Amino acid sequence: MVEVLERHTMVKASIAAWNAVMIQHHELAKEPVIEGWARAGHPLVVRRPGCSDTAGTIPLGLPLPPAHGKRRIAIVLAPREIIEHKPPPLLAEAAAAAPSAWRTTIDRLLELCPETRTFGSLAWEYLTGLPYLSQGSDLDLLWPVSAVRQANTLPSRIAEIAQQAPVRLDGEIVAAAGGVQWRELAGDDDDEVLVKGPTVVHTMTKAAFLGGLLP
Known part of the structure; x- marks a missing residue:
């Protein structure tokens, strides 16, 4: 198998x-x-x-x-x-390849969740040394729910950091069921969210997802 x-x-x-x-x-x-x-x-x-x-x-x-x-x-x-x-690199490690303008935002993100990982342009530049980052690059992140003491407050705290960031924060909050785009969890208009697993996409309630339940 x-x-x-x-x-x-x-x-x-x-x-x-x-x-x-x-x-x-x-x-x-x-x-x-x-x-x-x-x-x-x-x-x-x-x-x-x-x-x-x-x-x-x-x-x-x-x-x-x-x-x-x-x-x-x-x-x-x-x-x-x-x-x-x-796994993709830890944000704390890949930060060495990030633009200096991102430094304060990265520090706040690591204070929120030291186990945050990064993918996308920053990760590829860090891992290969090739020029992936540009002025229009997003900061793509993965936040593991298991590493956060109060999972229910994670989306709102990411939103607070995003409001003041000089770069667009993109990425997923990751739990046992898969990953959910963090903005879906930060909004309060829908109770169900789209969860991306390794092979399939499905829906769950926010509470079930953040609670670490499986679909």
Whole structure:
């Protein structure tokens, strides 16, 4: 049985597997940054499966930096072709690659939840050293409910920080059932929210989600 990896998990492919992908997708191999991706030690990210993905494989994505067309490349690998997998980086670690204008906001976010993780442009720049960040970049975050003492107040406290931030805060609050866009939980117009799991999307009440219940 194939291990189900959470969305946003960062994985590294074996060089042999990546070479095989380049042979299969020769149009990608024409881009030096893509062709040398695995040799440079750069990661891929786990995405939700698509209809055309082969059963028994792990669906992965590679977003290229703006200078390389900002393309989003989707591939699949067999589990044996993955040599490492780990969660996306902690915000506290990736902060070293962030613009100085974000520093106060990041400090407030870490005070709220030190276990906050980041994905998107900041994570990719931190992990690869390539220029992913631009003036229009969002700060993409994952807040684990399990790390917060008062989960019910987390959405409103994120909203307070977002109001004063020089960058748009995007991302999900993550609980046992999956991830929910934080703004859905901060609003008070709907009791049900859309929960994104590793393979499916479903709905739950806010209270059930923040309480750590499974669907």
